Amino acid sequence: xxxVLLGLTMxxxxxxxxxxxxxxxxxxxxxxPAPKAEAPAPEPAPAKGNDLEIFSWWAGDEGPALExxxxxxxxxxPGVNVINATVTGGSGVNAQAVLKTRMLGxxxxxxxxxxxxxxxxxxxxxxxxxxDLTPLFKEMGWMEVFPEGLIKLxxxxxxxxxxxxxxxxxxxMWYVPAxxxxxxxxAPKTWDDFFAAADKLKGMGVTPLALAQNWTAxxxxxxxxxxxxxxxxxxxxxxxxxxxxxxxxxxxWELFGKVLAYTNADASSLSWQQATDMVIDxxxxxxxxxxxxxxxxxxxxxxxPGTGYGWVASPGTGGSFMFLADSFGLPKGAPNRDAAVAWxxxxxxKEGSDxxxxxxxxxxxxxxxxxxxxxxxxxxxxxxxGKDRVVGSLAHGVAANDTFKNGFASVMEMFMKSKNADAAAxxxxxxxxxxxx
Amino acid sequence: MRExxxxxxxxxxxxxxxxxxxxxxxxxxxxxxxxxSMTDWxxxxxxxxxxxxxxxxxxxxxxxxxxxLGGGFRQDLVNAVYYSVMLLAGAVGLGMxxxxxxxxxxxxxDVLRTIFLYPMSLSFIVSxxxxxxxxxxxxxxxxxxxxxxxxxxxxxxLSSQSAILVFNWQDILRILLYAASLVLILIGLAKLRKDTxxxxxxxxxxxxxxxxxxxxxxxxxxxxxxxxxxxxxxxxIGIIMATIWQYxxxxxxxxxxxxxxxxxxxxxxxxxxxxxxxxYYRHVAIPMLKPITISAVIILSHISLKMFxxxxxxxxxxxxxxxxxxxNMYLTTFRGNxxxxxxxxxxxxxxxxxxxxxxxxxxxxxxxxxR
Numbered sequence: 001x002x003x004v005l006l007g008l009t010m011x012x013x014x015x016x017x018x019x020x021x022x023x024x025x026x027x028x029x030x031x032x033p034a035p036k037a038e039a040p041a042p043e044p045a046p047a048k049g050n051d052l053e054i055f056s057w058w059a060g061d062e063g064p065a066l067e068x069x070x071x072x073x074x075x076x077x078p079g080v081n082v083i084n085a086t087v088t089g090g091s092g093v094n095a096q097a098v099l100k101t102r103m104l105g106x107x108x109x110x111x112x113x114x115x116x117x118x119x120x121x122x123x124x125x126x127x128x129x130x131x132d133l134t135p136l137f138k139e140m141g142w143m144e145v146f147p148e149g150l151i152k153l154x155x156x157x158x159x160x161x162x163x164x165x166x167x168x169x170x171x172x173m174w175y176v177p178a179x180x181x182x183x184x185x186x187a188p189k190t191w192d193d194f195f196a197a198a199d200k201l202k203g204m205g206v207t208p209l210a211l212a213q214n215w216t217a218x219x220x221x222x223x224x225x226x227x228x229x230x231x232x233x234x235x236x237x238x239x240x241x242x243x244x245x246x247x248x249x250x251x252x253w254e255l256f257g258k259v260l261a262y263t264n265a266d267a268s269s270l271s272w273q274q275a276t277d278m279v280i281d282x283x284x285x286x287x288x289x290x291x292x293x294x295x296x297x298x299x300x301x302x303x304x305p306g307t308g309y310g311w312v313a314s315p316g317t318g319g320s321f322m323f324l325a326d327s328f329g330l331p332k333g334a335p336n337r338d339a340a341v342a343w344x345x346x347x348x349x350k351e352g353s354d355x356x357x358x359x360x361x362x363x364x365x366x367x368x369x370x371x372x373x374x375x376x377x378x379x380x381x382x383x384x385x386g387k388d389r390v391v392g393s394l395a396h397g398v399a400a401n402d403t404f405k406n407g408f409a410s411v412m413e414m415f416m417k418s419k420n421a422d423a424a425a426x427x428x429x430x431x432x433x434x435x436x437x
Numbered sequence: 438m439r440e441x442x443x444x445x446x447x448x449x450x451x452x453x454x455x456x457x458x459x460x461x462x463x464x465x466x467x468x469x470x471x472x473x474s475m476t477d478w479x480x481x482x483x484x485x486x487x488x489x490x491x492x493x494x495x496x497x498x499x500x501x502x503x504x505x506l507g508g509g510f511r512q513d514l515v516n517a518v519y520y521s522v523m524l525l526a527g528a529v530g531l532g533m534x535x536x537x538x539x540x541x542x543x544x545x546x547d548v549l550r551t552i553f554l555y556p557m558s559l560s561f562i563v564s565x566x567x568x569x570x571x572x573x574x575x576x577x578x579x580x581x582x583x584x585x586x587x588x589x590x591x592x593x594x595l596s597s598q599s600a601i602l603v604f605n606w607q608d609i610l611r612i613l614l615y616a617a618s619l620v621l622i623l624i625g626l627a628k629l630r631k632d633t634x635x636x637x638x639x640x641x642x643x644x645x646x647x648x649x650x651x652x653x654x655x656x657x658x659x660x661x662x663x664x665x666x667x668x669x670x671x672x673x674i675g676i677i678m679a680t681i682w683q684y685x686x687x688x689x690x691x692x693x694x695x696x697x698x699x700x701x702x703x704x705x706x707x708x709x710x711x712x713x714x715x716x717y718y719r720h721v722a723i724p725m726l727k728p729i730t731i732s733a734v735i736i737l738s739h740i741s742l743k744m745f746x747x748x749x750x751x752x753x754x755x756x757x758x759x760x761x762x763x764x765n766m767y768l769t770t771f772r773g774n775x776x777x778x779x780x781x782x783x784x785x786x787x788x789x790x791x792x793x794x795x796x797x798x799x800x801x802x803x804x805x806x807x808r
Contacts, residue, residue, distance in 0.1 A: 096772065097772070100774075101771075104484060123481075126482045127483065127488070128482075128485055128486070129485070213756065215755065265593065268672070268753075269572075269596035270596075401774075402772060403479065403480050403481070403773050406768055406772045406774075407506060407773060410506075410510075410757070412755070413755065413758075414757065416598075417512075417666075418666075423663070426505065427506060430505050430506055431506060434506070435480060
């Protein structure tokens with residue numbers, strides 16, 4: 001009899017557990033994914049309202065820049081307990097997956113990092129999960145200090161969706177001036193210049209263009225495509241006005257195929273830093289990479305901008321500034337909305353921007369930033385940003401949404417294998433239809 | 438009698454909670470994934486609070502296997518098949534070989550056993566990182582010869598672009614028919630000795646199918662509208678080596694336990710009858726360990742099908758040369774927001790795993806029935 005009783009009690013306990021499990025999502029239990037969750041998880045009750053959970057993928061080298069922003073925020077909002085919920089992993093691969101499970105589970109952070117542009121708009125804004133920030137932009141006078149072209153790229157007809165913290169340039173070609181002198185070549189202005197120099201370099205046993213794993217190929221593609229079709233067509237492409245399988249689209253892939261022939265064969269097992277190292281060591285002549293490479297060469301490799309390393313706009317894209325930006329948005333149903341709005345105000349302010357960007361190795365999105373705080377490369381980038389045509393980057397989430405970007409990685413792999421420009425252009429056209437471009 | 442029925446009720450009540458839990462969290466979720474894979478959940482607005490999902494039948498599967506954008510998936514699937522076969526052959530073969538060596542009771546057997554079993558205790562992400570360093574194009578094993586004053590090797594362990602055993606995806610239906618006819622003929626030949634009539638039931642359709650494809654192959658439709666070549670990518674060799682390194686110790690432990698379980702009398706008897714050591718293993722020990730071989734194959738095959746972290750650590754997420762459907766599923770679902778397509782990939786993997794496990798389960802039930 002006792003055994004039966006014991007059995008029944010255990011059963012009852014199990015049932016309770018089961019019922020408890022069923023209820024958990026409504027109760028919003030502690031968020032598991034944040035690795036730095038020493039602080040207690042935020043209660044959803046708005047009555048408390050003195051927490052702020054910032055969700056980002058800035059750890060390691062980028063951690064200090066984020067800390068600088070948090071310092072300013074704490075000074076201005078002493079009562080708020082800041083929870084720095086970082087999920088590590090380059091360009092947010094892991095963080096975005098964690099974010100998606102949290103949002104789908106009805107548990108948004110107060111503010112989260114996202115690449116500005118379609119990566120946010122095509123994913124979260126279309127899903128009606130974000131708050132319109134236009135009132136905040138108007139209140140803070142940001143409509144005047146942020147360039148018009150930028151505001152267009154981070155907004156839709158329905159509103160503006162994120163506050164950009166920094167601006168990176170993607171279409172930059174890096175080289176070491178002393179090496180080029182030794183080999184007797186010049187930094188190319190067009191891809192034809194490059195091909196001429198590349199044949200010479202190949203003869204000397206130097207890899208003309210260093211390339212790394214898949215996403216850097218996407219990165220190279222956007223610079224090549226911009227050169228092949230021009231800024232107007234590039235914009236038309238993403239507005240859905242120019243089909244990917246048009247003559248211009250195919251031409252971009254053909255040119256890209258030609259460029260690929262001058263890259264290193266072991267690309268797929270290199271990181272972007274290793275590709276940059278090839279240029280620094282003199283094993284390769286050029287590398288097309290975003291301007292975080294300048295940060296890497298200045299800070300980690302201790303090279304002087306201008307003498308230790310040089311840069312030009314990637315061939316054929318002079319006068320265009322292909323940008324990407326990290327930004328923060330405000331999800332609907334953020335547990336501590338007021339604290340989050342105060343955080344966004346810090347991000348968009350001149351003070352916050354100039355504290356963050358020199359450390360991060362990027363330029364401010366504001367047109368009135370204090371350039372004395374930035375190094376030689378960043379000053380030149382800021383000058384270009386002020387006068388060049390601003391276009392959005394594909395590889396870093398400005399031009400297209402997640403669906404397109406993810407599919408593009410696989411189109412790229414197919415192209416690397418088959419080198420079939422027509423097929424790649426057609427696949428992109430199908431992908432665009434699927435992604436709603 | 439009353440005691441027995443009360444026991445049954447107790448047993449049922451004890452099992453009930455886990456039955457309910459498994460029902461919901463295993464079978465319920467499998468069902469939900471199957472349903473999701475037949476909807477169009479994905480693209481823009483996929484992450485809305487109430488996302489729009491429409492039933493579209495098998496379209497996702499058709500797209501994966503014959504659609505223009507499924508190329509990445511097909512490449513990954515072919516990779517996974519080659520990868521599984523190589524891993525099975527390597528890990529089972531090497532594990533068995535080490536077990537046989539250790540079964541000779543060499544000096545320091547305990548230490549050696551620990552050394553061989555040790556890789557099992559590492560997580561894939563750790564061993565993957567170590568192997569990536571070892572197999573880096575300009576480091577690790579490639580520069581080993583320089584310590585002896587020789588030229589460094591230039592083998593691209595993880596970044597090779599070449600492939601062998603290449604076939605065209607257009608022909609996949611024909612290849613599958615050939616494979617089916619080969620299996621039928623092999624089963625028929627195996628039965629030929631025991632029961633001729635039954636054997637013909639297998640042999641005749643097998644030969645007929647093979648002949649049909651050989652003569653009228655053009656009638657079989659192309660699976661895809663253009664040439665698309667897939668093969669065994671040499672870049673996966675590095676990953677296969679790392680997995681074999683990690684798991685051959687495990688199969689070694691399985692076999693070693695099996696060898697130790699064979700009674701010494703049997704061994705002595707075999708030796709007395711004049712069997713050599715090779716003969717003993719070939720004709721006595723290894724056939725006796727058939728159940729161990731089968732469980733090793735089943736465990737390794739499902740591990741190879743869900744391989745994820747090792748590949749992620751060694752060659753990164755977007756690498757067509759070494760891609761794997763499990764990785765593709767994760768990226769499609771959580772990076773591309775294509776929940777329905779991701780579910781379809783998951784179900785394809787589930788069905789492949791089932792083709793390994795279901796025959797085993799059936800044979801187990803049959804054996805039990807015979808007893």
